Amino acid sequence: MLSRLKLGPKLLLAPAIVLVLLVLLSCGAWYAMVRQNASLEDIVGRRAAHMRAAGELVSTAQRGHAEIYQLHTWIGGSFPKSRIEPLIHDIHRQHALTEAGLVRLARMTPPNGAERQLVDGAASAHTRYVQAVRDVIEIARDDQSISANAMSKAETAFSDLAQRLNALAQLEQSLSQEASNSAAADFRAVAWLMPSVILLAIVVSLGITVAVRRALLDEIRGIGAAVVDLASGDLTVKDRVYGKDEIAETSRALDASIRNLNGTLRTILESARSIGSASRDLALGNLNLTTRAVFRASSLEHTASSMQELAATVHLTADSAQAANLLAASASNVAQQGGNVAERLVTTMASVKGSACRVDEITRQIDAIAVETGTLALNAALEAARGGDNGREFALVAGEVRTLALRTGAAAREIRELIEQSVAEIEGGTAFAAQAGTSMATIAVSVQQVGDIINQISSASAEQASGLSEVNQAIVQMDQVTQRNSSLVEEAAEAARTLQMQALTLSKAVATFRLDEAVQPPEPPSRPSSVAEIDMRDVLKDGRRDASIAPRVERRKSPRPHLRLASRRDS
Incomplete structure (x- = not known):
C-alpha cells in the first residue's frame, strides 16, 4: 500500500x-x-x-x-x-x-x-x-x-x-x-x-514511521546499488518493484538511462564488429580488384576487335530489317483488301437473308389462304349435300377446290421449310464472313505492328552502329582508368586496415562495460603479406567469377546501416 x-x-x-x-x-x-x-x-x-x-x-x-x-x-x-x-x-x-x-x-x-x-x-x-x-x-x-x-x-x-x-x-x-x-x-x-488511545496512537505512529522508513530506504538503497554497479561498469538492468513516489520515479528514470546506455554501447559493439568485418572484406576485395585489373587490361584488346565484328553484324541486321519492313507493308495492304471483301460479303449475305425472310412471310400467307379455302370448300360440300340431287355437281366442284387447297397448303409448308433452312445457312455464312473480316482486320493490325517493330529494329541497329564507335573510345578510356584504379585500390586497402584497427580499439574500450547481451569484440585484422596469397584460380575464372562478385558486394554493404545508426546514437 x-x-x-x-x-x-x-x-x-x-x-x-x-x-x-x-x-x-x-x-x-x-x-x-x-x-x-x-x-x-x-x-x-x-x-x-x-x-x-x-x-x-x-x-x-x-x-x-x-x-x-x-x-x-x-x-x-x-x-x-x-x-x-x-x-x-x-x-x-x-x-x-x-x-x-x-x-x-x-x-x-x-x-x-x-x-x-x-x-x-x-x-x-x-x-x-x-x-x-x-x-x-x-x-x-x-x-x-x-x-x-x-x-x-x-x-x-x-x-x-x-x-x-x-x-x-x-x-x-x-x-x-x-x-x-x-x-x-x-x-x-x-x-x-x-x-489506551494514546498508547495506540504511539504504536501506530511508530509502526507507520518504521514502514515508511523501510520503504524509503529500500528505494534509496536500490538507487545506490544501481549507481555503484554503473560506476563499476555493470550496465545490466535488474528487475525491481517500483512504487509511485518521487524516489521510485527517479529509480525508473535511472534504470531507463542505464537501459538506453546499455543499448547504445551494445550498438557500438555491434557496429565495431561490423566495421571490422567490412574493413577486412574490403581489404581482401581491394587486393582481388588489383589482380583482376591486370587481367582486364588484356581483355580490353579482345573486346575492341569483337566490337568491330559486332558493328558489321549490326549493319547487316539493319539492311535485313529494312527489307522485312517492305514485305510487312505489302502484307498489310493485302490484309486490308481481304478485310474489305469480307465486309462486302457480310453486307450481301444480310441482304439475302432479308429477301428470304420476306419470301417466308409470303408462304405463310399462302398457307393461311389455303386453310381458309379448304374450310370454305368443306362448308360448300355440306350445303350441297343438303340440296340433294341439285347440289351434287356443286359438291364435286367443292371437293376439287378443297383438294387443291390442301395441296397448296402442303406446297407452301415445304417452301417455308426450305426458306427457313436457307435462312439458317445464310446466318451461319454471315457469321463466318464476319469472323473472316475480324481475322483479316487483326492480321492487318498485326502486320502493321510487325512493320513498326521492324522499323524500331532498324532504328536501334543504326543507333547501335553509332554507339559501338563510342564503346571503342570508352574501352580505351577504361584501360587508362584501370591503371589508375590499381594505385587507388592499394591506398583503399591500407585505409581499410586502419579502419579495422580503430574498430578494434573502440571494441576494447566498450568491452570494459558488462552488458545484458554479451557481444564478442571483432577479431584483430590479418593482412595478407602479398597478392600471391590470394587464390589466383578464383581470379582467373571466367564470367562465373564476375557473377559471384555482386553477392559479396552486398555482404560488404550490409553493415553500413549499422555504422550510420551507431554514429547517430553517439551524437
Whole structure:
C-alpha cells in the first residue's frame, strides 16, 4: 500500500493518523464529560430533590399523624374548644402540605416507571388516610367512646401511607446511588480509554514511521546499488518493484538511462564488429580488384576487335530489317483488301437473308389462304349435300377446290421449310464472313505492328552502329582508368586496415562495460603479406567469377546501416 503513495502523503501518513486518533480521543473525552455532567445534574438536581421531597413528606405525614393522637387526647381530656380547633386546623394544613408534596413529586417524576407507581400509590393511600382522619375527628366530636375503632382504621391507613412513602424514599436513594455508580463507571471508562488511545496512537505512529522508513530506504538503497554497479561498469538492468513516489520515479528514470546506455554501447559493439568485418572484406576485395585489373587490361584488346565484328553484324541486321519492313507493308495492304471483301460479303449475305425472310412471310400467307379455302370448300360440300340431287355437281366442284387447297397448303409448308433452312445457312455464312473480316482486320493490325517493330529494329541497329564507335573510345578510356584504379585500390586497402584497427580499439574500450547481451569484440585484422596469397584460380575464372562478385558486394554493404545508426546514437 505504501508503494502506491507519493512521497508527500507517505511522510504525512503517521502524523495524520496520530491527529485522527487524538481527535477521536478528544471527542470521546468530551462525550464522557457530557455524560458525567448529566449524571451529576441528575444526582444533584433531580435525585437529591426527590429524596428531599420524599423525606419531607414522611416527616410531614408523621407530624400530622402525631397531632391526630394529640387531638384524640385533648378531646378525651375535655380541653376547651378554643385549643382543639387550631389543632384540627393544623392537622388539615399538614394533610394539605402532604398532598401538595405528592403532587409536586408526581410532576417531577416521569410518567412511567416504578417511581411514578410509588408516588401514585402514596397519593391514593394519603387520600384514604385523610378520609379516615376526618372520620376520626367527626366521631370524636360526637362520641369519644366509639372513636377508638375509627382511630384503628386511621392507623392502618397511616401505616400503608408511611410504608409507601418509605419505599419511595428508599427508591429515590437507590436511584441516586445508581446515578452515582454510572458517573463513576463513566469516569473509569474515560480514565482507561485515554491512555489506551494514546498508547495506540504511539504504536501506530511508530509502526507507520518504521514502514515508511523501510520503504524509503529500500528505494534509496536500490538507487545506490544501481549507481555503484554503473560506476563499476555493470550496465545490466535488474528487475525491481517500483512504487509511485518521487524516489521510485527517479529509480525508473535511472534504470531507463542505464537501459538506453546499455543499448547504445551494445550498438557500438555491434557496429565495431561490423566495421571490422567490412574493413577486412574490403581489404581482401581491394587486393582481388588489383589482380583482376591486370587481367582486364588484356581483355580490353579482345573486346575492341569483337566490337568491330559486332558493328558489321549490326549493319547487316539493319539492311535485313529494312527489307522485312517492305514485305510487312505489302502484307498489310493485302490484309486490308481481304478485310474489305469480307465486309462486302457480310453486307450481301444480310441482304439475302432479308429477301428470304420476306419470301417466308409470303408462304405463310399462302398457307393461311389455303386453310381458309379448304374450310370454305368443306362448308360448300355440306350445303350441297343438303340440296340433294341439285347440289351434287356443286359438291364435286367443292371437293376439287378443297383438294387443291390442301395441296397448296402442303406446297407452301415445304417452301417455308426450305426458306427457313436457307435462312439458317445464310446466318451461319454471315457469321463466318464476319469472323473472316475480324481475322483479316487483326492480321492487318498485326502486320502493321510487325512493320513498326521492324522499323524500331532498324532504328536501334543504326543507333547501335553509332554507339559501338563510342564503346571503342570508352574501352580505351577504361584501360587508362584501370591503371589508375590499381594505385587507388592499394591506398583503399591500407585505409581499410586502419579502419579495422580503430574498430578494434573502440571494441576494447566498450568491452570494459558488462552488458545484458554479451557481444564478442571483432577479431584483430590479418593482412595478407602479398597478392600471391590470394587464390589466383578464383581470379582467373571466367564470367562465373564476375557473377559471384555482386553477392559479396552486398555482404560488404550490409553493415553500413549499422555504422550510420551507431554514429547517430553517439551524437
